[in-house]
Amino acid sequence: MTIKQTVKNLVSRWPMVKSAAFVADDLIWGLKLATGTIGSDTGATHLNLSESESLSYIEEVFADYKKYGTVDKFYGSVAELGPGDNAGVALLMRKDGCDRVDLIDRFLSHRDSQQQAKIYSALSQQYQLDEFKTKDEWDEKALAGIDWRVGEPAEIYFQKCAQNRGGIYDFIISRAVLEHLYNPLDTLRYMVACLKPGGKLLHKIDCRDHGLYTPEHHELTFLEIPTPIYRLMSRNAGRPNRITIDRYRNLLSEMKQSGAIDYSLLVTHLVAVGDILPHQEFDNIDPEQQRQAIAFVDSHRSKFADEFRDVDSRDLAVSGVFLIATKR
Ligand SMILES: C[S@@+](CC[C@H](N)C(=O)[O-])C[C@H]1O[C@@H](n2cnc3c(N)ncnc32)[C@H](O)[C@@H]1O
Numbered sequence: 001m002t003i004k005q006t007v008k009n010l011v012s013r014w015p016m017v018k019s020a021a022f023v024a025d026d027l028i029w030g031l032k033l034a035t036g037t038i039g040s041d042t043g044a045t046h047l048n049l050s051e052s053e054s055l056s057y058i059e060e061v062f063a064d065y066k067k068y069g070t071v072d073k074f075y076g077s078v079a080e081l082g083p084g085d086n087a088g089v090a091l092l093m094r095k096d097g098c099d100r101v102d103l104i105d106r107f108l109s110h111r112d113s114q115q116q117a118k119i120y121s122a123l124s125q126q127y128q129l130d131e132f133k134t135k136d137e138w139d140e141k142a143l144a145g146i147d148w149r150v151g152e153p154a155e156i157y158f159q160k161c162a163q164n165r166g167g168i169y170d171f172i173i174s175r176a177v178l179e180h181l182y183n184p185l186d187t188l189r190y191m192v193a194c195l196k197p198g199g200k201l202l203h204k205i206d207c208r209d210h211g212l213y214t215p216e217h218h219e220l221t222f223l224e225i226p227t228p229i230y231r232l233m234s235r236n237a238g239r240p241n242r243i244t245i246d247r248y249r250n251l252l253s254e255m256k257q258s259g260a261i262d263y264s265l266l267v268t269h270l271v272a273v274g275d276i277l278p279h280q281e282f283d284n285i286d287p288e289q290q291r292q293a294i295a296f297v298d299s300h301r302s303k304f305a306d307e308f309r310d311v312d313s314r315d316l317a318v319s320g321v322f323l324i325a326t327k328r
Helices: 003-013 015-034 051-068 088-096 113-127 154-164 184-194 227-234 245-257 287-303
Strands: 076-081 098-105 146-150 169-175 195-206 261-270 274-280 318-327
Touching (some): 015 227, 051 195, 051 318, 184 195, 184 318, 245 318
Parallel strands (some): 098 146, 169 195
């Protein structure tokens, strides 16, 4: 075992020591971002996937948007937050009928361009996408009607969009991204302002700890870290923001009451249980699974940070959610 690995293993034993290491790393990320360095491992989803795994992932993400968003065919203008290292979902959106897809990412996910070209080629064989290829070889920077906007956080992009351009999108979508935003709630308001009437937000949000303290510690350990420390760990590096389902629901119901939107929040994952398939509202989940997840929360909640003390156990039991909102 290398010295680096030994130190890592030791640090992992104590959550507070690990948190201190994350704070230091986040400071470094702040400096990197300030100097314009945006290359990151985050979003490098396809780097370790086989070609067929990549295709399955892209197809699943696209199919989920259709299924849970109850979208027959995509159309008009789309913004995808945090596409990571691949524009496959955007290509399927274009093929389905969209005129334009804007890809908004704060970081430039590391990627292997040759591997990506092979993925696009295989996807094209399956779905006849050659009309979007503008060069002899597949080049993700030159896909017709697909515009990468890398290096600007979604927070800033949608704030500017709401202030300057208003409702320009028919769909604003993301997978495993909202939990990385440093300010997802204000950004959701801006996103609603950026939708055309009838436009939809479709966001699958993974509220787990993303390996911060797991597997060495239980899956809700990250809720034990005091709020000021957690903020210092997460803001620059894009670590999970710990926004729980109740906070999304409060914001969405406020916007619903003001007449701006209709919405639904489907549970995708429960603590101590796993994936909920098909995704569904909490009350419709098997009561035994509900009980198991709530019991897990209750067995750990005495140690949670103050921020979570008054949050209902049913809400803390939800570790993944599919947010669907339609602008009236
Ligand atoms: C877990 S990856 C998901 C990538 C891709 N959607 C997928 O399903 O494979 C999270 C993505 O969100 C991006 N991201 C993180 N914080 C962001 C922010 N504030 N604004 C926009 N994108 C952000 C990351 O760069 C990364 O591409």
